[in-house]
Amino acid sequence: MLRILFFLFFLPVAFGESLPKDPDLDPVDSSIGFGIGTFFPTDGETRLHGFGEFNYQFLEQVSMGAVLFYSRPEIQSQGFTGKESWLGGMIQSSYHFSPQLRVGARLGLLQSSFDVSGAKVSYSSVMYGPLVVYDYFFSQNLSLGADFSFFFISRADTDLSSGTGSRPSFRITSLGLSFKYWF
Numbered sequence: 129m130l131r132i133l134f135f136l137f138f139l140p141v142a143f144g145e146s147l148p149k150d151p152d153l154d155p156v157d158s159s160i161g162f163g164i165g166t167f168f169p170t171d172g173e174t175r176l177h178g179f180g181e182f183n184y185q186f187l188e189q190v191s192m193g194a195v196l197f198y199s200r201p202e203i204q205s206q207g208f209t210g211k212e213s214w215l216g217g218m219i220q221s222s223y224h225f226s227p228q229l230r231v232g233a234r235l236g237l238l239q240s241s242f243d244v245s246g247a248k249v250s251y252s253s254v255m256y257g258p259l260v261v262y263d264y265f266f267s268q269n270l271s272l273g274a275d276f277s278f279f280f281i282s283r284a285d286t287d288l289s290s291g292t293g294s295r296p297s298f299r300i301t302s303l304g305l306s307f308k309y310w311f
Contacts, residue, residue, distance in 0.1 A: 157185040158311055165275065165304025167199060167214075171296070175201045177214070181306060189224045195234065211243040216255065230261050238281055240295065251284035251295045263308065275304040 160182050167175045176199065183193035200213040218236025225231065235256045242249045257279040263271040279300040286294075 157191075159183045159271075159308040160311075161271075161273070161306045161308030163273070163275065163304045163306030165197075165302055168301040168303075169298055170300070171298040172212075173201070175199050175214075177302075177304075179304060179306070181308070183220075183222070185224065191222045191224065191230065191232075193220050193222075194218065195220060195236070213241045213243070215239045215241075218255065220259065222259070222261070228263050228265065232259050232261075233257065234259055234277060234279070240284070249286060251286050253284040253295070253297075254282040255279045255300075265310075269310045271308045271310065273304075273306040273308055275302070275306055277302040277304075 160180075162178070162180045165177055165179065167177055169175075177197050178199075179195055179197035181193060181195045183191045185191040195216075195218045197216050198214070200211055216236055216238045218234040220232055220234040222230040222232030233256065236254075238253045238255045240251045240253065257277060259275065259277040261273055261275050263273040265271045277300075279302065281298050281300060283297045284295045
């Protein structure tokens, strides 16, 4: 696990420029934005999600940031109908091949809650995986982005009134569109 974390978050720094960016030469180095996307989980139905994102490019080609997302669709699974909400928070590190294209990784937590006939069950899982983002700049400070991510979700256990419940590990493919302001 430590090798994965090293590869995902510290390796991009090794390939970036060793000096911080010069604000006089390239003043656009941070972004804040929001978007909408689709999750394609291996263990369930396709679902829409909304997300917010912040990035700070601290080296010439390396940025760090955070992403929050939320999804709460009506689901029909394993003989029941109800609500399942996903709330997640991740940190991300990216290597910028150009101002538009970056490749990196995300690491965070996924809180999964089921609400079926008034009963609520929650699971917390670790999630991690690679990302590819392309931003199309239609002005110096505004961009429309395409986000592709692939997440591995760890197994999760929780205490139930009837014993212990568990959710097996699974994977998610995520596609999203975002609108970002760069400053």
